[in-house]
Amino acid sequence: MNESPPPLPETLARLDAQIAEKSLDRGEVLDTRALSGRTALPEGEVRALLDGEAPRDDKVDDRIRGRVRTLYEAYLAESGRRPADVCREVAARLGISDKWARSLLNGDKMPNVPDLTRLAEFFHIDQGTKFFTDPAAVALNGALQRTLRELEGTAEDGPLLKFTTRHGVITLALRGRRLTPRKQEALALMLESLLSGEEAER
Incomplete structure (x- = not known):
């Protein structure tokens, strides 16, 4: 059975310790816009949570x-x-009218569980309905776990992460986590070729 992740304050404390130890830029590692995209939380809410503010109260339906x-x-x-x-x-996917689909997508109507499951599939959301229902702090905490594992050296390294950490380019390695393995491999090969060419010219 998988262990539950630590609460958000502990995750942030561990991230800040790693950022300080590796002399990284916190704004780059904890990219507000990228985290907003990965969690579907407003940037302002992500920023507030990263700054240690208490999560705002909200209703599940509104969320x-x-x-x-x-x-x-x-x-x-x-x-x-x-x-x-x-x-x-x-x-067509949900078996509803175009008008009802528009109301759901615009946030005007509340989807039922089957519709929410199909929406998760449509948007390629791995977490399923939890993505929509988890409180903001839980959603952000989940998105930060991969970053924490990479900084602490416990993540399964992809090709770009292996390459960039070998060359000391930590921030590029962290940004590369949003690329597919194939794109990571292509970028790593291209960078390897460029660096090899520079060394041959010396």
């Missing part, structure tokens, strides 16, 4: 609707697709 809307808006921005096309596809 779910807000995260669905945030995911939808991020998906539109990243994919460049038209809202009408996305609503139509979601409606």
